[in-house]
Amino acid sequence: MNSDRSEKIWIYDTTLRDGAQREGLSLSIEDKLRIAKQLDKLGVPFIEGGWPGANPKDVQFFWQLQEEPLQQAEVTAFCSTRRPGILAAQDPMLQPILAAGTRWVTIFGKSWDLHVIEGLKTTLAENLAMIADTIAYLISQGRQVIYDAEHWFDGYKRNPEYALKTLETAIASGAQWIVLCDTNGGTLPHEVSQIVAEVRQAFPNSDLKLGIHTHNDSDLAVANALAAVIAGVKMVQGTMNGYGERCGNANLCSVIPNLQLKLGYSCITDTQLTELTQTSRFVSEVVNLAPDDHAPFVGRSAFAHKGGIHVSAVERNPLTYEHLEPELIGNQRRIVISDQAGLSNILVKARTFGINLDKKDPACRQILDKLKELEHEGYQFEAAEASFELLMREALGKRQELFELKGWSVHCDMLAGTTMQYKNSLATVKVAVKGQDILAAAEGNGPVSALDAALREALINFYPAISHFHLTDYKVRILDSGVGTSAKTRVLVESSNSYERWTTVGVSGNILEASYLAVVEAIEYGLLMHSCSINPDCMENLYPKGVTTSLDQSGVKR
Template identity: 75%
Template sequence: MKIWLYDTTLRDGAQREGLSLSLEDKLRIARQLDRLGIPFIEGGWPGANPKDVQFFWQLQETPLQQAEIVAFCATRRPGRKAAEEPMFEPILAAGTRWVTLFGKSWDLHVIEGLKTTLVENCAMIADSIQFLKSQGRRVIYDAEHWFDGYLANPEYALQTLETALAAGAEWLVLCDTNGGCLPHQIQAVVKEVMAHFGGLDCLGIHTHNDAGTAVANALAAVQSGVRMVQGTINGYGERCGNANLCTLIPNLQLKLGYDCVTPEQLATLTEVSRHVSEIVNLAPDDHAPYVGLSAFAHKGGIHVSAVQRNPRTYEHIEPHLVGNQRRIIISEQAGISNILAKTSELGFELDRQHPLSRTILERIKHLESEGYQFEAAEASFELLIQEILGQRQRPFTLKGFDVFCRTDSRQLEVTIRSQSLATVKVEVNGEEMLTAAEGNGPVSALDQALRKALMSFYPEIAEFHLTDYKVRILDGHAGTAAKTRVLVESSNGRDRWTTVGVSANIIEASYQAVAEALEYGLQRSRRSQLSPLVAS
């Protein structure tokens, strides 16, 4: 059975605190959603801001491949005729075939919010839908606050749906706008709506996650007869977010057997999720179901051994179905099975009889007892394996570094300006280089000085960027003498990799991580000239 997916990332999702989308961002996301096979993409409210107007104009000139782009707006205002409502002018100018119109279902909102009568609210719904239909538009009706409205006054809430259906709405979407319902409530109400109308094949569901049940609520609605599911990529949305389509789609398709997208489109789900997170500049949720980096990660030695024999022992689906991959985590909890699985994944041929297999395991456990964390720094782990196997070819050798920090705190200024100067001495191919650079902190200065020294030998370093920097104090009881672990995430614009450094000196720990990040990035550049990159 077909389930129609409706994405509202570009409108409802963009209401998430701290999330801001440019025109180009919205266009890029729309094309990702189109590629994923989403049938309906809500583009925004034309007329609400210039950016949304331009967005719809752009898509008129360069349409999407398969998706319907949808304009969003409210019913007309009280006491007006829809044909005379200025709000509808930009909606029609957007040129979409479909318009999603939202109206009030809850008598509380009608009386106290709109300051009008229940009769007038129904007239607003009917008049608005009929006007849009007269202009050649197809209408999706979003029944705002539907479940709260139904629980407060079921007779009136049902009357608003009857009004919308009679006026020509092709979809009736029940909205849990406050996000406070639980699955059993959603299921019961949807069944009552179905019974009232004698069955409907045009019901939709729109859930928010304020009670942490948005996905479960949407699934309950589908199992009760709903045929359209609205949500957002990665669950973005106001307050606690919307139903997460990256969880809903595989649950609907792989678990419940509904037809949502093609298998080939489903296999792009992880890529789309991570691509959208990059566009909106929010870190991906590594522990997200299906698409998270850790969704198919195995750390315990017994787990790894079992997964190697049969992945079904600890995986509920095959990772490739959603475009993800199995990962073997290396940590102090690792057994020999973890080591062999991980080294095989990286292209090293080892077995239990290899004399260095145990050496690697003991070295990992020793280093992690010292504060290293290789499960979060797989690039450093690969370099370590190369070193133990005698295969590490260092592109440069550090001969020493100095860092000088200067602060300028002026009496009447709140902020303190800090400038750092780093000097590094490195050897490349037998040639020593001494360079200095300034930065807005010691790590920045070190990074700049090292790059400056290496750029003439390795110009590809210009593509590498430090994208994240994390510091953790490992023994708080030791005060300023405590060991520090530094994790550095780097990117070449296509791939990400993480390295780690540990020392009682935060500058030294940072240098270790930064230097290994550059070394590993250079290795990736060399590999890319021979074969496609494999994400680390």
Template identity: 70%
Template sequence: MSSNQLWIYDTTLRDGAQREGIALSIEDKLKIARKLDKMGVPFIEGGWPGANPKDVQFFWRLKETPLEHSEVVAFCSTRRPNRVAAEDSLLQAILTAGTHWVAIFGKSWDLHVTEGLHTTLEENLAMIGDTLEYLRSQGRRVIYDAEHWFDGYKANRDYALKTLRTALEAGAEWLVLCDTNGGALPHEVTQIIEEVREALPELQTTGENSPRLGIHTHNDGGTAVANAIAAVMAGAKMVQGTINGYGERCGNANLCTLIPNLQLKLGYDCVTPEQLARLTLTSRAVSEIVNLAPDDHAPFVGRSAFAHKGGIHVSAVAKNPLTYEHITPEVIGNRRRIVISDQSGLSNVLAKARSFGIDLEQDDQTCRQILAELKVLEKEGYQFEAAEASFELLMRSAIAQRPHRFHLKGFQVHCNASDVIESNALATIKVSVNGEDLLEVAEGNGPVSALDQALRKALVRFYPQIAEFYLTDYKVRILDSNSGTSAKTRVLVESSNGEQRWTTVGVSTNIIDASYQAVVEGIEYGLLLRSQSVPEGSPLKAPIL
């Protein structure tokens, strides 16, 4: 075992699920657990079976098809005051879950003992010792989470240390110091961990069966990741956190930030390089499962984490990526993106062309023409940094490589809004395909839906693959609100074929016309995807998960 070995402990399924707006089904939890297992996370906290019957089923389902790499952990509190651990129903539920490892949390802060539990400090010590001894007698290995550790230590150092000593003597293999309220700062974490190791000499031994320290931080002060790194550098060997930093209130330490910092910057061993390369994929997969939009600007795994927009930046990165990238994005499964906007220079256009598999030269007049058209369109309200598919179509038009598979001849939309809730729409569209004029009608629950349905209905006979396409997002932005109802509108439409996603843009003073532009280009781009191999770096290479 390497002296630099760290044990990652993921609590997305329990602590992360306490985030406001997240509600996980059993199937959701199983999917996330298997993503984490592929990432090589050593410990996955599955939930609290004594408090949530759904979690019991989760543990049982995992027994049917066990994980390959990870230990699943059941979570629970110490026994309740003035009871016997062997007779406490909460602990019986833990045993029923059947996990080899269990995580037990107990009170470190005297305030919580007297005000929260309404019991004595001595009884709290008995609760810790009795609980851990009982679980050990039942063949379980125990991780002890010292809840509110840092607040408790600052309030009553001697008593807080007694709780850790009790847990050690009762058989805890891990002592995890928890910043439950998220108010500690890195220098405090460093100092307190050093003092804990000095007060408990057992923690300084290096034998395989020696007890070890862990860290569990929350982000209420915005320092969860910094606190966890400080703890590791002070001697902690287990790092607890969640994917994407999900958690109650302001969230937990973000493992998607912690793991690459610890492994790539500080040289600790968390997962294998192959598993680390799954980090971005795992982050986005979990965000999809919990039904929360990914944070595009998240460190390491965000879509914009390695995006370059300024012309000087793009030019420098083309010569040497180290100029504006702190790591190689591929090592954590992300990729470099060149962003196109009205701030772009020729370097941006050339770099973007290369990502699309288009060969342009800097002194090529076509390149300057594309840049000039880009700046004109962005001045009119188009936004290509958020709609790379539309920009690729624009670029292919400039070099005569844009196939025109259909030609729109006109459309009409009729809305029938009731005075209740629903607003139905009927769209009529006329389109020409291979010289044949088609007239189709379709209904939708709004004008954009009706237009989309009518266009698909007209084209699917010629292009059956359109049946695979669907809209995944629709954004509307009023560009000049002072113009009232005649204001110019920008519409971004995200489309998918079940494997990739791409975004297109439309701009008009007519919101339906702007929407239609984006919808049409979305279908056109999807057909382009199906008709040719997609170059590395194209927006179509970005997977859904």
């Protein structure tokens, strides 16, 4: 579908304001600037930057953007209508809004008579005057106004006549956009469709430009946004990854591809759409929240296939188990390896490692049998693909022995007192490298840290690339808790060289041994990647004749 010829839907991102109201989420000025620039690159037309004057951070954010303006997005300042009993021109709350220097301002006003009377403690007539005066004043100062009708759907269902008067007032005062807000998130899609249609019928002769702003308290924010668009709105407000207060806002990572790829509207260019997955993960990283692996469209598992029958079918035709091509939104298909895998999983996974195997090859069955045996013991390779690649190489008889483990020990001192406190742990390892025995010791702030440091100390002179590896995540899982302290432990270690990430796994009844196994494989795999990045011909020595490999343009095996 060529989105350039489709009807335009204006995307309005409020991650920096409404999204930042999520519990546990806090953004620095630098965080907000980085996210704004990424959204600008994605092609989002409107980015709500915050409420200037509500806090010093938002004031500085807008000042910074005046010095370093975005390339194409309109940044909007956000605020409420003026306060009761005071003219907009005299309300000090509106002065920082003007000082923010944005062309567009979004203001919200009350649609629900309950909020006017009990929240604002003023009259219904004064609320209308507040809407009219604020919009007219901002326009007189050269601003264009987006009017958010707060609690619109609840207000309309309780008192439709008054709710429509608030919209009529905003339109008559010059607001360019009217946005209907499901602030409590309790409206259902069929209600959204009906009420949007009734609003359009109520203003048949006006050049009404409608928007929608939905919250996810009923898990329907995306569905409600789509229903509103189908009913005639032209702007959708939402946040990246659905961040927001309580249960969040409409997730633009789902809204945009649904509108563009399923309904045929144009939100951003097709090229920009391929940046959606990366943008989602970038925002997750900046706000310091783990990405949702199971998020639709952009999640790591969104196009993951685990069952052998599924994998076999997807290999023949991806449409059998995928609703669209993952590449369209910048994601990718993943074949998951587990005890539910069949030969199809092994063959496809091998290809992602650059290995072309034939299902008649005895190594395929050997790999599958070993996989299921280890998973029965507690290993989990779907979360540790680096360990599975090493397993596959071992089955092919071409796993290089970079070093030989000969022993290790860990010593932890305790200081007795009012509370027991650890001193640094001391680890000793003995390895053989190229026929030479190396004994090394190192301290760490815990036994695993000490083991990792000691192993690095033993190997660093032989493999300097180790200095670029660092542990990024460490997870422990008790597998059979019913046997108490005798339970097996599974440890997942995620490592990085600042360009690539890889995960390895270790399982043992001894948590230190499980950790050590995972750390050792992490270093081995990192060295393998480094070796092949600087010497692509190394692949010729890793696999038997007839087994081919592939490299990406950087020379790193994929």
